[in-house]
Every structure is written in structure tokens, then in C-alpha cells.
Amino acid sequence: MASEVEKKAVFDIDSAKEVVQELRASFVAGKTKDYEWRRTQLKAMLKMMDENEPQIVAALRDDLSKPELESSIYEIAMLKNSCKLALKKMKHWMMPEKAKTSLATFPSSAEIVSEPLGVVLVISAWNYPLLLSLDPVIGAIAAGNAIVLKPSEISPATASLLAKLVANYMDSSCIKVVEGAVPETTALLEQKWDKIMYTGNGRIGRIVMAAAAKHLTPVVLELGGKCPVIVDSGINLQVATRRIIAGKWGCNNGQACISPDYIITTKDYAVELVDSFKCELERFYGKNPLESKDLSRVVNSNHFARLLKLLDEDKVSSKIVYGGERDKSNLKIAPTILLDVPQDSLIMNEEIFGPLLPIITIDKVEDSFDLINSGTKPLAAYMFTNNKKLKEKFVEKVSAGGLVINDTTVHLAEPTLPFGGVGDSGMGAYHGKFSFDTFSHKKAVLYRSFAGDAPLRYPPYTNGKLRLLKALLGGSILGIIRALMGWSKA
Amino acid sequence: MEKDLGKEIMEMREYYRKGNTKHVTWRRAQLKGLLSFLAEKEVEIFRVLNLDLGKNYVEAFRDEVGLLKKSLNLALKDLRTWMASKEAKLPSIALLSYAELVPEPLGLILVISSWNFPMGLSLEPLIGAIAAGNAVVIKPSELAPASSSLLANALPNYLDTQAIKVIEGGPAVGQQLLHHKWDKIFFTGSTKVGRIIMSEAAKNLTPVTLELGGKCPAILDSLSWSWDKEVAINRIIGAKYGSCAGQACISIDYLLVEKPFSSTVMELMKALIKKMYGDNPRESHSISRIINKHHFLRLKDLLTDQKVKDCIVYGGSMDEDSLFIEPTILVDPPLESAMMTEEIFGPLLPIITVRNFDVLLKHVWRERSLFLVLKIQGFFLGSWIRLKTVLILSIQGLNH
Numbered sequence: 001m002a003s004e005v006e007k008k009a010v011f012d013i014d015s016a017k018e019v020v021q022e023l024r025a026s027f028v029a030g031k032t033k034d035y036e037w038r039r040t041q042l043k044a045m046l047k048m049m050d051e052n053e054p055q056i057v058a059a060l061r062d063d064l065s066k067p068e069l070e071s072s073i074y075e076i077a078m079l080k081n082s083c084k085l086a087l088k089k090m091k092h093w094m095m096p097e098k099a100k101t102s103l104a105t106f107p108s109s110a111e112i113v114s115e116p117l118g119v120v121l122v123i124s125a126w127n128y129p130l131l132l133s134l135d136p137v138i139g140a141i142a143a144g145n146a147i148v149l150k151p152s153e154i155s156p157a158t159a160s161l162l163a164k165l166v167a168n169y170m171d172s173s174c175i176k177v178v179e180g181a182v183p184e185t186t187a188l189l190e191q192k193w194d195k196i197m198y199t200g201n202g203r204i205g206r207i208v209m210a211a212a213a214k215h216l217t218p219v220v221l222e223l224g225g226k227c228p229v230i231v232d233s234g235i236n237l238q239v240a241t242r243r244i245i246a247g248k249w250g251c252n253n254g255q256a257c258i259s260p261d262y263i264i265t266t267k268d269y270a271v272e273l274v275d276s277f278k279c280e281l282e283r284f285y286g287k288n289p290l291e292s293k294d295l296s297r298v299v300n301s302n303h304f305a306r307l308l309k310l311l312d313e314d315k316v317s318s319k320i321v322y323g324g325e326r327d328k329s330n331l332k333i334a335p336t337i338l339l340d341v342p343q344d345s346l347i348m349n350e351e352i353f354g355p356l357l358p359i360i361t362i363d364k365v366e367d368s369f370d371l372i373n374s375g376t377k378p379l380a381a382y383m384f385t386n387n388k389k390l391k392e393k394f395v396e397k398v399s400a401g402g403l404v405i406n407d408t409t410v411h412l413a414e415p416t417l418p419f420g421g422v423g424d425s426g427m428g429a430y431h432g433k434f435s436f437d438t439f440s441h442k443k444a445v446l447y448r449s450f451a452g453d454a455p456l457r458y459p460p461y462t463n464g465k466l467r468l469l470k471a472l473l474g475g476s477i478l479g480i481i482r483a484l485m486g487w488s489k490a
Numbered sequence: 491m492e493k494d495l496g497k498e499i500m501e502m503r504e505y506y507r508k509g510n511t512k513h514v515t516w517r518r519a520q521l522k523g524l525l526s527f528l529a530e531k532e533v534e535i536f537r538v539l540n541l542d543l544g545k546n547y548v549e550a551f552r553d554e555v556g557l558l559k560k561s562l563n564l565a566l567k568d569l570r571t572w573m574a575s576k577e578a579k580l581p582s583i584a585l586l587s588y589a590e591l592v593p594e595p596l597g598l599i600l601v602i603s604s605w606n607f608p609m610g611l612s613l614e615p616l617i618g619a620i621a622a623g624n625a626v627v628i629k630p631s632e633l634a635p636a637s638s639s640l641l642a643n644a645l646p647n648y649l650d651t652q653a654i655k656v657i658e659g660g661p662a663v664g665q666q667l668l669h670h671k672w673d674k675i676f677f678t679g680s681t682k683v684g685r686i687i688m689s690e691a692a693k694n695l696t697p698v699t700l701e702l703g704g705k706c707p708a709i710l711d712s713l714s715w716s717w718d719k720e721v722a723i724n725r726i727i728g729a730k731y732g733s734c735a736g737q738a739c740i741s742i743d744y745l746l747v748e749k750p751f752s753s754t755v756m757e758l759m760k761a762l763i764k765k766m767y768g769d770n771p772r773e774s775h776s777i778s779r780i781i782n783k784h785h786f787l788r789l790k791d792l793l794t795d796q797k798v799k800d801c802i803v804y805g806g807s808m809d810e811d812s813l814f815i816e817p818t819i820l821v822d823p824p825l826e827s828a829m830m831t832e833e834i835f836g837p838l839l840p841i842i843t844v845r846n847f848d849v850l851l852k853h854v855w856r857e858r859s860l861f862l863v864l865k866i867q868g869f870f871l872g873s874w875i876r877l878k879t880v881l882i883l884s885i886q887g888l889n890h
Contacts, residue, residue, distance in 0.1 A: 213688035416578040427697040453721040459766045459776035461548035473556035
């Protein structure tokens with residue numbers, strides 16, 4: 001009994017090595033490549049979620065006070081959709097893709113073969129602990145890999161539940177959950193993986209990439225940023241406001257990588273916008289939002305303190321136009337709106353990741369593009385407008401992982417759109433087929449026959465051969481004929 | 491020097507930020523400029539490649555200039571299609587919604603190329619970066635100085651120098667460049683330097699493309715038709731000795747044959763090498779030389795072990811003054827020797843004989859350490875069906 005406890009307590013470099021060795025053996029034995037195996041795992045995952053929905057909802061409530069609707073829809077339902085899509089399309093995704101060949105290698109045929117990378121590591125975040133753990137795993141399974149999942153220790157109930165459920169429902173010789181914090185993650189990062197996918201912040205993202213560099217392991221980093229929302233006038237303000245609220249406070253109370261971080265609107269429109277927010281926020285969360293059951297809490301006291309620091313900064317606290325209430329014992333901060341905080345304030349210089357929404361005002365809507373581009377590239381950017389030219393300019397000028405016009409965050413739900421960042425918001429993407437591709441190696445294969453082997457590519461080299469090579473690489477039949485006839489220059 | 495570099499890069503970023511590289515007209519102009527460079531400077535290009543590597547002009551065209559022209563023509567032809575947004579299908583429930591994927595340039599790209607195909611490996615990535623609308627800095631390899639010089643001096647006459655620059659130098663300059671923030675780094679070279687590049691890139695969360703190497707095996711199945719045998723051997727010889735004297739990331743590193751077939755292979759190889767390169771390969775001027783003394787001595791070292799030396803069945807002569815190594819074949823050098831554990835990158839071809847390929851597969855399964863490959867670019871000949879099986883199963887074993 002004591003040795004079991006000891007064993008559980010120490011997950012060090014050696015343990016990590018053993019885990020990788022075991023998974024590699026399973027992978028090399030071909031277990032995960034088998035189509036039926038992949039189907040079985042995905043079906044098992046579906047069953048796992050069907051049979052454990054209440055437990056999952058409870059764990060998310062423990063970790064984040066996440067409302068049941070958010071848990072059921074944004075985590076469980078989305079995951080089930082992802083699973084079902086993979087089950088439906090996997091066979092098609094696995095098929096080699098034909099590639100065109102040219103005169104230069106005639107006669108030949110070519111294809112691009114998707115093969116699993118091998119043993120992959122998925123490190124997920126605490127805010128959507130189920131979704132961000134299992135969604136990448138779905139892609140990794142569909143692509144035929146062996147997997148280690150390391151869920152975040154900041155959402156311990158979900159991490160624990162995941163460890164238990166995955167062990168019970170899935171093939172643990174190929175898919176393992178390793179719980180832990182910094183020491184365990186470090187031990188895992190010392191190993192050689194065939195790919196690492198990390199969701200979290202930029203600071204740790206750099207550490208993950210540096211560790212990966214030692215083994216030349218490719219990485220996908222899903223990071224964050226300050227996702228701006230540009231609000232133009234002449235729109236359906238009520239719908240726009242509701243959608244912003246849903247994307248901000250309706251998504252884990254602003255603690256989501258694609259939550260609207262701040263708003264940019266014109267000086268003329270700001271008052272109307274603030275009024276609309278006040279009205280809709282009260283409609284959504286009542287007069288005492290601290291008591292509302294429809295808002296997640298702030299995840300822990302560290303983040304609570306961090307957010308208060310942003311809110312209570314001298315030049316900022318006077319700019320609160322709505323909210324600002326806090327309940328330390330329950331780790332709750334009411335939905336808060338600030339107007340015209342200074343550009344050099346803390347709140348405008350780090351990702352908020354909480355229920356505070358600054359509104360910045362400018363003279364003309366077009367000025368917002370330069371403002372956004374003066375910062376680092378965010379994971380998402382949003383714009384509410386009916387002006388077609390403005391939409392085009394927005395898409396052309398603003399660089400972010402993804403853009404949504406006239407809504408927020410919903411692009412996450414579209415499997416035909418790659419979900420990922422650019423610049424500081426990350427590298428690589430997933431969802432839908434992009435998940436499959438991200439965990440595959442696209443192997444180029446060229447088939448040639450022995451027929452038609454021209455001596456022109458071999459020595460002894462002559463001017464004639466050069467002429468013919470030029471024609472061949474130029475790709476025109478006429479050119480080749482001319483070269484053969486000796487009519488072209490060398 | 492370092493401050494100047496910083497200023498230059500900042501100016502490039504400002505130029506990029508103003509949107510100068512985004513327009514399709516700018517991109518087309520740069521691509522056409524590169525085509526002009528290749529056409530007008532062809533003689534110069536052949537000259538510097540011959541100076542740096544002893545490369546024959548036909549080889550230079552076949553492996554570098556010709557391929558670049560092909561790429562440029564393709565890019566010019568398909569540029570608008572590549573640049574266009576692509577509609578993303580939405581489910582029918584998403585009425586009144588529309589989604590698209592919009593390609594946009596990353597920004598400032600750093601291309602670090604290697605010495606074996608100094609033109610090709612500098613300009614091929616440049617073509618892609620330009621087509622995508624980026625500003626680019628190329629750092630060519632200092633080990634091919636004449637080529638580097640030509641690029642630095644001539645390209646400015648054909649391209650927009652505010653957005654595309656060539657910065658010459660060695661590891662010190664490389665390090666300085668890596669201290670700056672790039673939107674992407676494209677590196678071709680060794681795995682050792684690849685790790686350094688990726689570590690530096692991690693500090694800025696810069697995505698990288700690393701084109702490295704490995705021990706590219708060729709499996710030669712027992713063939714019956716003499717035409718097939720000749721074609722196969724010619725292609726192997728061409729891939730080993732004919733492309734920069736084996737100093738290429740996709741050169742055949744070593745050959746695997748079944749024991750009963752091996753003597754046929756060796757005899758045919760000797761005959762066809764003679765046919766291609768004559769009795770005195772050095773005088774044929776159709777094989778590149780070794781890039782420098784350091785690599786020459788590295789290759790020489792691979793043969794100092796008597797156990798390895800004894801396996802030479804053809805060639806083996808080396809001339810340090812002209813940095814020339816003749817096409818060399820070895821049979822069954824010890825698998826633990828440096829020859830069989832490091833990437834050879836030279837005109838030495840080990841032939842490893844196996845009892846039969848089924849045994850090989852079992853061996854591959856058990857002894858995965860036989861193939862210390864980081865990236866396999868396979869090159870497979872022989873009978874179709876049998877090889878497909880070998881290919882699939884051995885890749886599983888090889889890609890550990």
C-alpha cells in the first residue's frame with residue numbers, strides 16, 4: 001500500500017522515459033495504425049462522454065463553477081461532434097492524395113501519403129479542460145498516433161476524472177493520461193516526441209518550443225492574445241451587444257483564448273454602446289451578477305489577484321462605468337465595463353482573461369486597424385459593421401489567427417476552418433481535418449518505371465544534353481522537339 | 491555592424507508594414523526579376539558553382555538553375571490562384587453565413603541556405619516567400635563564397651532591395667540575425683544547426699521550416715531484365731555521385747541488396763561508373779569536388795578504420811589538393827562504424843547485403859537503431875509490389 005502511494009507520488013524523468021518507451025513499442029507494433037483500432041478508440045470516447053456527462057459537469061463545476069449549459073454545449077457537445085466527424089470522415093482522410101506530375105519526371109505517378117507521426121504529447125489548459133484535452137486527442141487518434149495527455153493541474157477535478165475515464169474506456173497501451181504540474185511536465189518535455197501540442201500562454205509556449213527544439217520535435221502552440229472587437233455604428237446594436245456578451249462572459253466568464261478582450265468604437269457611438277451593454281448585461285445576469293448561476297467564477301486566487309490588480313490600477317479604476325463588484329471568498333468578479341482607459345495601463349497591455357471589458361474610443365472606425373496592428377497578432381479579431389468596404393478592409397489589414405464579422409467566437413465551432421494563431425498567438429492549427437493533418441506526416445511518394453530512361457541526365461555531359469534538359473524542364477513539347485533537332489541554343 | 495543590421499531589419503519591417511509587398515504586381519515583378527537574373531547571369535552562375543564546388547554546368551542547370559526556372563514559371567502562372575481566398579464549406583444550418591480561408595503573408599522571413607546547392611537552396615525558398623507576399627533576408631552559406639558573393643552583388647539589380655536583402659557571412663552573422671524577431675525562419679542544413687535555429691526561434695515564438703538530412707537508404711530488389719538492371723544502377727550512380735558528389739540531403743547514402751544479387755550489382759556498378767566517368771573520373775570534370783578541407787578530412791576519416799578500409803571494392807583514391815574523391819564502393823562495412831551511423835554526404839557508397847528482404851524487415855523491426863534517421867526521403871527502385879510492402883513496413887520501423 002505504501003509503495004503504491006510512493007509510486008504514484010513520483011513521476012520523474014525515468015517514469016516519463018518508461019511511458020514513452022511503452023507507447024513507442026505499441027506504435028511500432030502497428031497497433032495505432034490500424035483503422036479499426038482508431039474507430040474503436042473514437043467510439044469509446046463517445047461512449048465515455050455519453051455515460052459520464054453528470055460527472056463531467058460536476059468536475060467542471062468544481063474546477064471553474066462552470067454553468068451546466070456551458071459544460072454541456074461548449075465542452076461535451078463540441079467534443080462529441082468532433083468525434084462523430086472523425087468517425088465519419090477518417091477513412092477518406094486516410095486515403096493518399098494523388099499529386100500531378102510533370103514532363104520533367106515523365107512517365108511517373110505521384111501521391112501524398114498521410115502517415116502518423118508516432119508518439120505525441122498533448123498539454124492542455126485549465127479553462128476548457130475537457131475540450132482542450134480531448135479535441136487534440138481525437139485528431140491524434142484519427143491520424144494513428146500513440147498519445148500522452150497531460151491535463152492542467154489548475155483544473156484538478158477534471159484532470160483526475162480524465163485520467164480515470166481514459167484508463168477505463170480507452171486502450172491504455174497506446175493512450176495515457178499523466179497528471180501533474182511543473183515537475184511532471186518538465187519530465188515529459190525532456191523526452192523525444194514526434195509532435196507536441198500545447199494550449200496555454202506564450203511564456204510556457206516558449207519553454208515548450210525550446211524543449212522540443214532539442215529533439216527537433218515539431219510543435220503546435222495554441223496561445224492567446226488581446227482579441228479586439230471593433231464596433232461600427234449603423235448596426236443592429238442589440239444583437240451585437242448580445243453576441244459580445246455571449247463571447248465574453250458567456251465563455252467561462254472571459255477566461256477563454258478567443259474571448260473579446262477589449263472593444264474599439266468611435267467617440268460618437270460609445271455612449272450608446274455602453275447603454276446597450278448595461279441593458280443586456282442586466283437582462284442576462286440580473287441586478288446582482290455576483291449571485292448569478294450563469295457565470296463561471298475566476299479559476300483561482302492567483303488569477304483573482306491578477307485581475308484585481310488590473311482593475312484597481314489608479315488611472316483605471318476611475319474609468320469603470322458598469323460593475324466592478326467583487327467577492328473574494330467565492331472568487332467572483334462582476335461583469336465590468338471600463339471606458340477610455342489609458343493605452344499604457346496594465347489592462348491594455350496584457351491579455352485580460354477575465355470579466356473586465358475596456359472600451360477604447362477613436363475618432364474614425366478606420367483608425368482601429370492601426371491600433372490593433374500596433375500590438376501583437378491576437379488569436380481572433382472581431383468586427384461589427386454593415387459597411388461592405390469596411391469589412392473588406394478589416395479582412396485585408398488586420399492579421400489574427402481567425403476573424404469573425406458580426407459575431408464573436410463562433411468560428412471555433414466550424415471544423416472546415418483551421419483554428420490556430422499567428423505570431424504571438426501561436427503556430428499550427430487544428431479542428432476537423434486540420435487536426436488529422438496536424439498529427440500526420442504528409443509523405444511525398446513518386447513512382448517511376450524503368451521505361452523511358454533518358455541518358456541526358458547522366459554524364460558524360462554535353463551541350464546537346466544541356467539543350468534537351470532546358471527544354472524538358474521548360475515543359476513544352478515543342479521545345480523538346482526543337483532541342484532534339486538541334487534547333488535550340490544551349 | 492550589429493546596430494546597422496538592426497536598423498536595416500527595422501526599415502524592412504516598416505516597408506513591409508506599409509503594404510508594399512502585398513500587391514500582386516509587386517510579387518510578379520520580383521518573380522520576373524529572378525527569371526531575368528537566371529537568364530542574364532547564367533554564365534556567371536555556372537562559373538561560381540564550378541568555382542565553389544567544381545560543379546559541371548550541365549549538373550548545375552539540371553539541379554539548380556533549371557529547377558528554379560521551373561518553379562518561377564509555375565509561381566507566375568498560378569500566383570493569383572494561390573493568393574485567392576478559398577471558400578470554407580459551412581453546414582446548411584448556417585444560413586446567411588459565409589466563411590473563407592484567406593492566405594496572408596507572415597511578414598519578415600529569414601532564409602538560411604546551405605552550401606551544396608547554393609543557388610537552388612537560397613532562391614527556391616525565396617520564390618515561395620515572395621509569392622506569399624513577404625519581405626525576405628537571405629543568408630547564403632559562407633562555405634560557397636563565390637555563389638554567396640554573386641547573390642549579394644547581382645540580386646539587388648533585379649529585385650526590390652527595400653524588401654529583399656542578401657546578407658553574407660558565417661556563423662557569427664547567422665547568430666546576429668537570429669537575435670532579431672522574424673515571422674518565419676526557413677533553414678536548410680545540418681541537424682546540429684537545425685536545433686540551434688529552432689531554440690533561438692522559440693524565444694520569439696517564430697515558426698520554422700527545417701530541411702535537414704539523414705541516411706537515405708536505397709533498397710535494390712533482385713531484377714531479372716538487363717534493361718531494368720542498367721536503369722536501376724544508372725539511377726543509383728546518378729543519385730550518389732552525379733549530384734554534388736553525394737553531398738546532397740537526398741543523395742542515396744547506402745544501398746541494400748540481397749546477397750545472391752550483390753555480385754551482379756557490384757560488377758554492373760563498376761562497368762557503368764566507368765561508362766559515365768571514364769577511366770579517370772577526376773579528368774572527366776563531371777563530378778563535383780568536396781566542398782572544403784574540413785569535409786574532405788571528415789570523409790577521409792570514415793575510411794581510416796582498417797575494418798572499413800578492407801571493405802572497399804572500387805575506387806577509394808583521394809586527392810587532398812584538389813579536394814577530389816573518386817566514386818567509391820564498399821561492401822558490408824561494420825554497422826557500428828561511423829560510415830554506417832553518420833550521414834555520409836560524400837561519394838562513398840556502402841552496399842549492405844542481406845540474406846533476403848524478409849529477414850531485413852524482421853531485422854528492421856528489432857534493430858531499429860540500424861537506421862538513425864531523422865528524416866527519410868526515400869528513393870526506392872525495384873519490383874513494384876514487393877517494394878511497396880518493403881517500403882511500408884520499413885518506414886514503420888525507420889520512423890521511430
